[in-house]
Amino acid sequence: MPNSRRQFLGAGLSAAVAGSAISCGASNGASPWRFFTAEEGRTVDAICDRIIPADRDPGAKEARAVNYIDLQLTRPFKRYRKAYREGIAAVDAASRKKFGGRFVELPAGQQTEVLADIEKSSAAFFELILAHTRQGFYGDPRHGGNRNRVSWKMLGVPFPPIRGLERYDQPKVG
């Protein structure tokens, strides 16, 4: 019986450790993103920053448009995963070919030049990330972008609106 008890406790401990290990295995390792690798995330962030750069108001980087794109790629944008993977690789390839370095390592002016090339050579991807950057910048913060409602503040959109209801103003029923 002592032997059985030991086995029982051992199995319980193993289960606990196994549970932890399973859950640890579910983590996405070194990448802070859900879909992107760490490098891809940096590249997309830099592209978004060039599409809507900050001026006196925050831009797409501050609005965390990349977070919106990454989050939605695990949800309704799943169908664009391949397009992103290939598009990001194309951006880096174009960057290396033109300036001999990765896109994120280039100064802003050169990044803009690379994107101007991509707009012609990978028009579909450029249109895609352009649309998604706009959505991430102007959309509802609940979808992952527009952090701290930065674009709404820029536009002067009063949020949340102050709108009450008329009360006890309806004719009696019955």
Added chain:
Amino acid sequence: MKKILLISALLIAALVLLAPGATFYYETGGGRRCTSCHEMQEVYDQWHSSPHRGVGCEKCHGWALTLEMSFHLNNAERAWTHLRGDLPERVRFPHRYVQAIQEPCQSCHRQEFASWQAGPHSATYTRIFLDKKHNTGNMPMDDCLRCHGAFFESGIGDLVSPVSRTGPWRLVPAELANMPSMPCLTCHQMHRQGPPLRKTDVAGRVPGPSQEITRPSLAFFDRRTQQYIPLQDLPLPVMLEGTRAVKMSPDRRQALCYQCHAPVANMQVASGDDRTGLGVHEGISCLACHAQHGEQTRASCASCHPKMSNCGLDVEKMDTTFKSTDSQHNIHWVKCAGCHTKGVPKKKERIS
């Protein structure tokens, strides 16, 4: 046969211990291990830079060694959701937990909790959604949930039945009947940045330069965006009496009040649920009269009257109804002419 029984018992034991084992693993380490799931990183960071950073996760989220099976099953369900890659847009607190968190709030903030419990903001779902007078005048609608039941995870049709003005009405989730419809988390954001706070001292409780005006947790839970809007980002409206802009108190805390006690689109004082001070009380903050958690007001009259009264009357004995918006004596917008219908007499010189 004996071997089969032993293996079965071991398998069952392993399964039973799997969930609490994993929970125990995650709960040790101050929540750091939870961030191995990407979606937890933001809430973890917010908590560990919040005024409540010294409070362990388990205080609100439960402790691994509980025998409550639903706790472990919920965690297992979350792990399964994560493993499937079915990530939520936002990590949010389920409605049932919002209700349960009242208890840990109460354990430290006893005075505030007791005051809230005695006041109108602790109104239950029954009181709010089964009010015959209200429901016969105004159909229950999704917009009600903007302030009452802001954390309820579905629409009005899943809360009240029938959605009509004829009734009789009942709550669809009957277990909500005695639950507060405006719990602490409606106006207080827990996961937000701010320095660790100390308990307000005596100087902070009385009017003066050291008086504590706001706490960093003050925020409005916006149901539409599923986000908290911090107090400093909430708009203070420009209220109107006809075309005249009404003098407003600069007290920022009122921005929180205006989210629910709001005028209709023409921004007229006393329209909709607005109770902006007008007449003799114009320019006074809501919080000058209403207690922060209990909303009680009666005792507040004595802080200004009779020393600031123009007529020397005992205002606490006056008819200052607040329920009838038609009354000229309504405390929110009573004017001198409301009582002195034949003209306001000149102020008498005080004889000292």
